[in-house]
Amino acid sequence: MNLTPERWQNAAVANTQKQDESFIPLIQVFEPHRASLPPLIPYVKEFWRRRTFAIELARFTDKAEYLGSKLGKVWLVLNPLLLAFVYFMLVTVIRGGGTSKNGLTTLAHILIGLFTFSFASSCISAGATSITTGGRLILNQAFPRALLPFSSSISAFYQYLPTIPVYLAVIIIGKIFYPKTQIPTLSWAFLWVPVIVALLAVTAFGLALIFATMNVYFRDTNKLLSYITRIWLYASPVLWLPEMLHGWHRAFLYVNPLGPALAANSSIWIEGKSPTTSELIGCLVWAVIALVFGGYFFTSRERDFAVRI
Amino acid sequence: MPDDLAIRIEDLSITYKINVDTKRTLKNAVMRASKGEKVRMRKVEAVKHLTLDIPHGSVVGIVGANGAGKSTLMRSIAGILPPSEGRIIVNGKISTLLALGVGFNPALSGRDNIILGGLASGLSREEIEAKTDEIAEFAALPDGFIDMPVRTYSSGMYGRVAFSVAVNMTPDILLLDEALSAGDASFKEKSFGRMRELCAEARTILIVSHALATVTELCDVAIWMHKGQMLAKGKPQEIVDQYLKFLDVGALPSNFEDM
Numbered sequence: 001m002n003l004t005p006e007r008w009q010n011a012a013v014a015n016t017q018k019q020d021e022s023f024i025p026l027i028q029v030f031e032p033h034r035a036s037l038p039p040l041i042p043y044v045k046e047f048w049r050r051r052t053f054a055i056e057l058a059r060f061t062d063k064a065e066y067l068g069s070k071l072g073k074v075w076l077v078l079n080p081l082l083l084a085f086v087y088f089m090l091v092t093v094i095r096g097g098g099t100s101k102n103g104l105t106t107l108a109h110i111l112i113g114l115f116t117f118s119f120a121s122s123c124i125s126a127g128a129t130s131i132t133t134g135g136r137l138i139l140n141q142a143f144p145r146a147l148l149p150f151s152s153s154i155s156a157f158y159q160y161l162p163t164i165p166v167y168l169a170v171i172i173i174g175k176i177f178y179p180k181t182q183i184p185t186l187s188w189a190f191l192w193v194p195v196i197v198a199l200l201a202v203t204a205f206g207l208a209l210i211f212a213t214m215n216v217y218f219r220d221t222n223k224l225l226s227y228i229t230r231i232w233l234y235a236s237p238v239l240w241l242p243e244m245l246h247g248w249h250r251a252f253l254y255v256n257p258l259g260p261a262l263a264a265n266s267s268i269w270i271e272g273k274s275p276t277t278s279e280l281i282g283c284l285v286w287a288v289i290a291l292v293f294g295g296y297f298f299t300s301r302e303r304d305f306a307v308r309i
Numbered sequence: 310m311p312d313d314l315a316i317r318i319e320d321l322s323i324t325y326k327i328n329v330d331t332k333r334t335l336k337n338a339v340m341r342a343s344k345g346e347k348v349r350m351r352k353v354e355a356v357k358h359l360t361l362d363i364p365h366g367s368v369v370g371i372v373g374a375n376g377a378g379k380s381t382l383m384r385s386i387a388g389i390l391p392p393s394e395g396r397i398i399v400n401g402k403i404s405t406l407l408a409l410g411v412g413f414n415p416a417l418s419g420r421d422n423i424i425l426g427g428l429a430s431g432l433s434r435e436e437i438e439a440k441t442d443e444i445a446e447f448a449a450l451p452d453g454f455i456d457m458p459v460r461t462y463s464s465g466m467y468g469r470v471a472f473s474v475a476v477n478m479t480p481d482i483l484l485l486d487e488a489l490s491a492g493d494a495s496f497k498e499k500s501f502g503r504m505r506e507l508c509a510e511a512r513t514i515l516i517v518s519h520a521l522a523t524v525t526e527l528c529d530v531a532i533w534m535h536k537g538q539m540l541a542k543g544k545p546q547e548i549v550d551q552y553l554k555f556l557d558v559g560a561l562p563s564n565f566e567d568m
């Protein structure tokens with residue numbers, strides 16, 4: 001190759017300068033792999049280093065989606081709100097109308113349950129398609145692919161946040177019309193909310209990793225997922241109360257990855273009660289299982305994604 | 310690996326697996342399993358046993374017919390496609406412009422896309438914000454277009470932004486795949502200038518181009534790829550001449566048998 005000696009030297013100088021400027025491993029080796037994990041510590045470091053990318057991607061995607069439609073953001077809140085009223089009517093009718101005594105409590109339970117459930121389910125469903133719709137980005141940039149479902153989770157969280165004031169507004173207005181209804185006063189128990197929501201988010205992110213990987217191999221996974229989500233909603237303590245389960249039936253709550261978190265969340269908001277130990281353990285165990293299993297499933301296959309997109 | 314090498318490629322092969330039959334869906338998989346059929350896979354060997362050393366500071370041009378495996382090679386150097394066999398060692402920070410509009414979101418403005426592109430390639434928020442104006446200025450879009458949605462751009466404007474992002478990342482290794490094709494004459498002149506600057510700073514550049522003049526003008530070494538193999542490597546003018554002769558009369562170089 002026709003390199004002059006000066007240029008060789010220049011190259012060497014430039015090379016040593018860079019060593020201390022950046023802490024990314026400068027020498028990268030790409031080798032064949034067989035469904036094995038990428039080196040975990042560099043992966044996690046790189047993931048963490050590029051977290052702003054995931055956050056900004058979520059922000060910009062939302063911006064692009066609601067650009068020009070002012071009503072877009074309103075629908076985000078209105079949609080679960082209307083859904084909640086529909087389910088509320090349904091539940092009241094099924095129970096035979098005689099629930100005016102604790103009608104507001106039922107409504108509150110359905111509202112907060114539905115809002116929180118839609119947070120988890122949109123983490124999962126948006127995350128599931130994040131890889132297959134990110135084709136261009138995946139084919140043209142090398143980065144830890146888990147950032148894409150992570151970005152979807154952040155986006156879902158941004159959409160979840162404004163539902164909390166909506167919930168509070170509904171409850172306060174309801175209290176004015178039904179002054180006899182017990183609503184919890186502000187207590188330390190509410191400090192558990194961020195903990196429970198964080199554990200729920202981790203669980204949902206882990207599940208999103210699993211479905212995102214499956215969706216690369218089977219493109220109809222996300223269609224299947226929409227049915228799964230619906231069944232999942234009925235199987236979760238949203239339209240029914242966790243207290244309705246007795247004895248060994250309570251196990252039903254714990255085989256559902258979202259069950260313990262939704263139950264704990266509802267009892268904080270409705271009764272101002274701190275989560276029980278078993279609920280906490282349930283949340284924690286599901287979060288760990290989902291993250292470890294989903295993380296393994298996803299990262300061991302993610303280098304295949306570019307070939308299969 | 311010797312210190313002066315930017316990229317070392319050892320016996321690299323890359324195979325795409327293409328499912329021939331139907332769409333990959335769960336439904337089809339279940340149907341097929343119930344009938345006891347097997348999935349028919351076709352293997353496309355896009356790169357075959359390629360060995361190549363690229364020293365720091367060299368500007369390498371890659372030519373070859375459509376489907377020769379040029380883009381595939383570039384993607385594997387960027388760490389996007391894993392090798393099926395062999396090994397790639399890369400020494401340095403890579404910036405890629407592999408196809409026009411790397412992850413560009415058409416609903417967002419050019420400026421937002423620059424920020425997103427920079428973050429995707431691993432810059433921090435402050436770093437990319439400091440560079441955004443410089444990049445926007447380099448792209449030199451007509452009045453105020455940089456703050457308009459990208460979907461309103463012409464393909465040349467699109468290409469300008471993408472190219473500006475890639476060359477302003479201060480990469481050690483710059484991969485350009487058909488990057489210069491969309492710009493007009495004045496932008497082409499400017500981008501040639503910028504690339505010469507990058508060469509002078511001893512950065513390594515790989516250029517895939519069907520505009521053979523680009524290769525002869527900018528590169529100090531050229532590679533001819535044909536059906537996944539490297540047919541020839543040498544002085545750009547010689548390689549381009551050989552390649553043109555091949556396009557004319559279909560003559561492969563005489564030493565092809567040895568490779």
Ligand SMILES: Nc1ncnc2c1ncn2[C@@H]1O[C@H](COP(=O)(O)OP(=O)(O)OP(=O)(O)O)[C@@H](O)[C@H]1O
Nearest residue numbers: 307325327353355374375376377378379380381382
């Ligand atoms: N995503 C993919 N899935 C399956 N096969 C692919 C994919 N991308 C490329 N190929 C195949 O790999 C081979 C090499 O393609 P590649 O894109 O590397 O060619 P190229 O040299 O860049 O061509 P061009 O000059 O048209 O850009 C082709 O035979 C192509 O069909």
Ligand SMILES: [Mg+2]
Nearest residue numbers: 379380381486
């Ligand atoms: Mg190509």
